[in-house]
Amino acid sequence: MIPRRESGKGDVQIEILFCGICHSDLHTVHNEWSGSGVPTVYPYVPGHEMVGRVTKVGSAVTKFKPGDLAAVGCMVDSDGTCPECQSGLEQYCSNMIATYNSPDGRLGGVTYGGYSGSIVVKERFVLRVHSNLDLAGAAPLLCAGITTYSPIRHWGVTKGKKVGVVGLGGLGHMAVKFAHALGAHVVVFTTSSNKKEDALRLGADEVVVSRNVDEMKKHAGSFDFILDAVSAEHDINVYIQLLRRDGNITLVGAPSKPLAVPAFSLIFGRHSLSGSQIGGIAQTQEMLDFCGKHNVTADVEVIPIQKVNEAYERLSKSDVKYRFSIDMASLKSR
Numbered sequence: 657m658i659p660r661r662e663s664g665k666g667d668v669q670i671e672i673l674f675c676g677i678c679h680s681d682l683h684t685v686h687n688e689w690s691g692s693g694v695p696t697v698y699p700y701v702p703g704h705e706m707v708g709r710v711t712k713v714g715s716a717v718t719k720f721k722p723g724d725l726a727a728v729g730c731m732v733d734s735d736g737t738c739p740e741c742q743s744g745l746e747q748y749c750s751n752m753i754a755t756y757n758s759p760d761g762r763l764g765g766v767t768y769g770g771y772s773g774s775i776v777v778k779e780r781f782v783l784r785v786h787s788n789l790d791l792a793g794a795a796p797l798l799c800a801g802i803t804t805y806s807p808i809r810h811w812g813v814t815k816g817k818k819v820g821v822v823g824l825g826g827l828g829h830m831a832v833k834f835a836h837a838l839g840a841h842v843v844v845f846t847t848s849s850n851k852k853e854d855a856l857r858l859g860a861d862e863v864v865v866s867r868n869v870d871e872m873k874k875h876a877g878s879f880d881f882i883l884d885a886v887s888a889e890h891d892i893n894v895y896i897q898l899l900r901r902d903g904n905i906t907l908v909g910a911p912s913k914p915l916a917v918p919a920f921s922l923i924f925g926r927h928s929l930s931g932s933q934i935g936g937i938a939q940t941q942e943m944l945d946f947c948g949k950h951n952v953t954a955d956v957e958v959i960p961i962q963k964v965n966e967a968y969e970r971l972s973k974s975d976v977k978y979r980f981s982i983d984m985a986s987l988k989s990r
């Protein structure tokens with residue numbers, strides 16, 4: 657058993673029903689982010705894409721009651737007072753507490769994530785989920801969903817805009833669904849033409865094989881916004897050249913080596929290159945409400961916890977369409 661704190665006055669206790677498997681879980685398992693100052697503390701419990709049901713609330717909790725659906729994403733606390741928190745951008749708070757492998761101020765040690773039966777979280781970090789959504793598919797919205805929704809909204813994607821999505825994985829497939837639901841013209845860039853049918857089914861209007869130079873040329877200078885969700889090494893410059901004046905490309909994938917960006921490809925056309933990290937709590941709720949209204953969920957393969965090692969093997973080869981979601985009921989059947 658892993659320790660969970662008793663639910664206090666302002667806490668919500670949640671029975672976890674589904675938890676998505678994020679690439680970050682895998683990186684942290686292998687201690688691959690120790691170089692960026694976040695070494696993994698073992699034993700480690702991954703999981704920051706949780707959907708579940710409220711089992712208990714503290715006396716000061718006002719927005720949840722036992723029996724309600726609830727969700728928890730990548731963060732479980734922040735100071736609430738810094739400029740970032742005051743702007744509803746808790747993800748950029750320097751005192752943000754991540755859902756796993758972050759210092760646990762209450763119990764000591766580190767926080768433990770969602771590959772578990774239950775969790776206790778401060779009300780401010782608990783989200784509502786619409787009951788019309790498939791819960792297994794809703795879980796990945798808490799990381800893959802908000803990570804793509806946030807920059808898409810920030811850069812003003814709407815009807816009439818031309819949007820590119822680079823990389824059709826866990827993040828990319830969500831970006832396609834959101835941009836499509838917002839009414840944009842969506843173009844998916846892929847290295848393998850066998851993803852074409854899938855991309856169209858997910859909501860893409862066009863699919864471009866990025867190795868095909870002629871095909872790429874046809875789109876030069878035409879995109880308002882491109883979301884780059886590729887974490888493998890790749891030439892980002894070929895995408896910058898597809899931006900129109902004032903177009904933006906935002907990175908949500910994290911290649912381990914620095915990217916080469918010629919200054920002129922930004923200078924000509926006043927292009928901008930940005931990054932983006934998940935999204936704030938208010939925007940995460942906005943995203944979940946949007947998903948409830950438009951019936952948007954991730955495409956998932958539901959697995960029992962007993963298959964988690966196999967799932968990690970497959971995820972490391974990008975062999976999943978498009979997210980694994982663990983059915984936590986399987987924890988009881990060992």
Ligand SMILES: [Zn+2]
Nearest residue numbers: 678680799800
């Ligand atoms: Zn994640």
Ligand SMILES: [Zn+2]
Nearest residue numbers: 736738741749
């Ligand atoms: Zn803060």
